[in-house]
Amino acid sequence: MFINNEWVDSAAGRTFESSNPFTGKVWARVPEGDAEDIDWAVRAANEAFENGEWSEMTGSQRGALLRKLGDLITENAETLAISEVIDNGKLIKEMLGQVKSLAGWCYYFAGFADKIHGETIPVEVPNMINYTVREPLGVVGAIVPWNSPLLLTLWKLCPALAAGNTIVIKPSEVTPVSLLEFSKLVEEAGFPPGVVNVVTGYGETAGDALAKQPKVRKIAFTGSSDTGRLVLKNSAEHFARTSLELGGKSPNIICEDADLSNAVNGVLAGIFAATGQTCMAGSRVLIQSSIYDEFVKALVERTNEIRLGDPLNMDTEMGTVAFKGQYEKVLKYIEIGKEEGATLLAGGERPNDEELKDGLFVKPTIFGDVTNDMRIAQEEIFGPVVCLIRFETEEEAIRIANDTEFGLASAVWTKDVQKSHRMASKIKAGTVWINNYRKVAYGAPFGGYKSSGIGRENGWYVMEEYTQVKSVWVDTGNVITDPFKIL
Ligand code: NAD
Helix, strand or coil: CEECCEECCCCCCCEEEEECCCCCCEEEEEECCCHHHHHHHHHHHHHHHHCCHHHHCCHHHHHHHHHHHHHHHHHCHHHHHHHHHHHHCCCHHHHHHHHHHHHHHHHHHHHHHCCCCCCEECCCCCCEEEEEEEEECCEEEEECCCCCHHHHHHHHHHHHHHCCCEEEEECCCCCCHHHHHHHHHHHHHCCCCCCEEECCCCHHHHHHHHHHCCCEEEEEEECCHHHHHHHHHHHHCCCCEEEEECCCCCEEEECCCCCHHHHHHHHHHHHHHHHHCCCCCCCEEEEEHHHHHHHHHHHHHHHHCCCECCCCCCCCCECCCCCHHHHHHHHHHHHHHHHCCCEEEECCCCCCCHHHCCCCCCCCEEEECCCCCCHHHHCCCCCCEEEEEEECCHHHHHHHHHCCCCCCCCEEECCCHHHHHHHHHHCCCCCCEECCCCCCCCCCCECCCHHHEECCECHHHHHHHCEEEEEEEEECCCCCCCCCCCC
């Protein structure tokens, strides 16, 4: 693990294994950190924040370190991407692009590092000046899931460090490797000891300890809604600020006047990219009745052509599910869908090709004739399973889209500009894509409504989440005449 710029074993000396979901073989053994290691990392991070070299650095010096980190990510993109692909079965084709894009996050937030400032407030009290200062919070605890460990860490680390905080990262036990590889770049970039720390371990032990650690001033969590609820309760004990990026059941709405070929691609990208294991997956596709049959025919045809294969092969279009437990969960939901009376239109089983026999593959699966009250339409499956739901009118599409506990993302496909904005204004979700799906950028806020989370990542919005405001009052007249009269 990487604590205080040192490479260390866990205090208890325990380790755990990480398996490659394509081969089924163990490919890495990493330290199993627990509460003792978390305490150690938080102490190091707190010391760096309070007294270390980091606490004396200017914004532009912090920005320079972040820029250097961005350069190193670009130089080492392939190693980082491969480590993530082997850990979670995502496509190398996607991961090479994703990892390279992370340098952009470093540069964007490096730009904020020397531009964080307060305001002067007109208080209308004679001889008084009030000004504000925007200050860092202290130690940030980042808890991240297995589907995009590096990306979801950088979304937290970049703004946290730009603002002058320090950070302790707890990767998922399913994908510990890429963040350890990444720590080598932190070291090479020259961050002072304690600024960035990575503790690998299980959620119930290391993750739980991080959420409960009283010196942690902010928890930035990405994961499931159930874990998020627990993390929020634990961090509330010491009033740590908490941002939660949670699950979704996002509606992808295809209106009859959409460009159908683009919309088919948007549906495929929305649900089958990353084998459906993205929080923003467009897992409910709402299709207007007048085009339902035509659209479904094109979608099923293209879905049946999706090439499953080795995630490290550039021609592969869909990789594996990330680990055994998730694989079993996806298969269980396919059975639930059949029992609920949905029509299986594609997939629904594992492939029987010899080349894929050791991998955790599930064929891309489409359920037609789904009603929004079915469990497969309400519960997050987090796999390559899409529900097709009919609608008649714009109003009905909005009602179905919003009839969910989640509110992370959504999309509307239509050529009618007025309708697209009208629908965007009525959908209760943190993101609405119009005629596209799955786009993210460092400048664009991302986060959820309802059970999909609290807070926003990216853009200036997130800088507010990693800073706190101090109000300073200055008496320029030295005229306190009545000590008991405040206003
Ligand atoms: P998870 O909730 O099981 O685990 C997430 C992280 O929390 C892991 O590091 C895990 O070790 C840790 N954890 C588990 N129990 C904990 C506990 N008691 N206390 C503290 N930490 C604990 O989620 P997952 O299965 O790794 O990821 C999939 C989920 O993440 C899905 O629901 C998905 O929608 C969500 N997700 C959301 C976003 C977003 O930005 N909204 C992005 C990606 C994934």
